[in-house]
Amino acid sequence: MKVRASTLDDLLNEVFRRLIASGQETYPSKGKAFEVTGVVLELTNPRARMSRTEARAVIFSWLGEFLWYLAGNDDFSFIRYYIKDYKPDYKGATKVMAAYGPRLRAKNKDQLKWVVDLIKKKPDTRRAVIPIYQPKDTQANLPEVPCTCTLQFLLRGRRLELITHMRSNDAYVGLPGDIFAFTMIQEIIAMALNVEPGRYKHLVGSLHLYDADRRKAERYLAEGFQKKVAMPIMPLGDPFPQIETILRFERATRLGRHPRIPTDLPVYWQDLARLLSIFRAGKDDASAAMLRNMRKRMHSDAYIAYIEMRQQKAEKRETVPAVSAPELPFGVAPHA
Template sequence: MYVRADSLDDLLGKVYRQLLARGTRIEPTKGPAREIYGVLLKLSAPRLRLSRTESRGILFSCLGELLWILAGSNALDFIEHYISEYRKSSDDELTIHGAYGPRMFGKRPNDQLARVISALRSKPDSRQAVIQLFDRRDTLQYHSDIPCTCTMQFVIRDRRLQMLTYMRSNDAWLGLPHDVFAFTMIQELVARSLGVELGEYRHSVGSLHLYERDDKKAIRYLDEGWQPRRPMPPMPQGDPWPSVGRLLVFEEAVRNGDASAVDPRESMEPYWADLATLLAIYKAGKTTGNQNEIKRLKRRLTDEVYAMYINKRYGMVPSVKDQATLFDSGNDAPKAAA
């Protein structure tokens, strides 16, 4: 099956319709599901990576999981702060065996992403810029979690960075939105590192499935409809990794203490400061639920694309500025990938 779309919502809509209509019944370990085997998904505008719906607008967990990967961490307490379900995937209640971060960002010379960037700098037409996440040793003994993602390949064509991910298995309801967010953000980080534009994102899956327990959720999603498409803003030009490092330091401080009083705008470009502010908002909501504090932090945001996710999560009424932004969908075309 081949599915092409410009936005994540358009992609999810097509995927759920296909799975509900023609998915084959299977009985895997985690429960009955519908499956389509051998799927290629293409997202033409990777910055349209966030769902604009009530049910799949999951910005905070997506951002938390991305930073867990970028930190090279396998720590349960880190990811559990954002996604509590990960506890079920831990062998020792301390770590996650299948975590992508250590496999992608191991110590030199095993830092796979650094090697990908170096390879494409020296040979822009290279076909060897591949990251391997699934390892043969993952199946030699039992683990509660092994990587669903096998490989990621990056190529430069027409001065745009294209990316192809191959997954052995993908949960279309829980996993797919998180995976598309994290992997297209990594794609954009590599593109900025190389000084090329962002190209298309391709996502190849062996078993693409929808668990029976999520059938009704998927049906409600299809009936819901979604807001006008709004891409995330472009990542700033230039080397992104110093900014990533500052964001990771801020994330750790917020998660382990209270850095909400620290204004990230003093040390970060607006793009990165907005992501830092979202982390502070999430922490404030998780610890106190104080709407006045959340509103105070929200006023720091430069880009209003994030407002709907904050309003939805914390039951806030959209401001006049939010509403004006909501219906400004002039940036939703496929050129958003540029």
């Protein structure tokens, strides 16, 4: 199966239709699923990485998971803060063995900076490959192993392409968040190289839709086509100092210290910091008025719809006190 689209929603729309129509029934350990093998997905505009559907507007979880990767972190408490349904490897686990962060940005080797340095030295290189799935993951009886095998970066025609190889991908739960995180990494590397991000290709050995998620996928399809809105353009130049600032801000926000938005950051990163503050405010049951004021401080309109959903939840809570229903676990689990 090959699917090419300009936005994440257009890509998912076609993927779900094909899996529902012609996916082969399989019965893996997590239950009945509909599978297509040897899949090639292409996103021609990597910045159009956000879903605009009501069922999938979970940018806060995706952003949190992306920053978990960038932090080189494998703490279970970190990701659980953003994804409350994230399952531990075993009862009482404080670390996630298959976490991508230490594989991308280990203390002794930052793979992202290594890719930048390699491509600067050898622009036509084919060796800019980050291995996520490693020999240690072949051990028997591991609770989870990475779904992602490799990330390969290719500078071609002054555009940086990224080819991601997945051994397995849950189309409803994992695929959207994976595309969000990996295209963000693609743009980070591109900006560090002073070039534009090119095509994003997502190669999947087993792309599947679990039967338990089939109705959710059908509801997504019933929403129809969405307005095409891309994320703003990341500032050109070395992004790593700004990334370290946003990671410090994220940690302080997650720990409830309520830091101020760093005004020395470009507005692109200020907006992402404010999204983190809005997520924290929502967890603290902030008023709709407070969320409305925070929304007004955003520089880009691209995120407004997501903030308004949080605001509407607060308004509903203020008018009809009730226990909130759990969020759909869409696009927030890295394991298939």
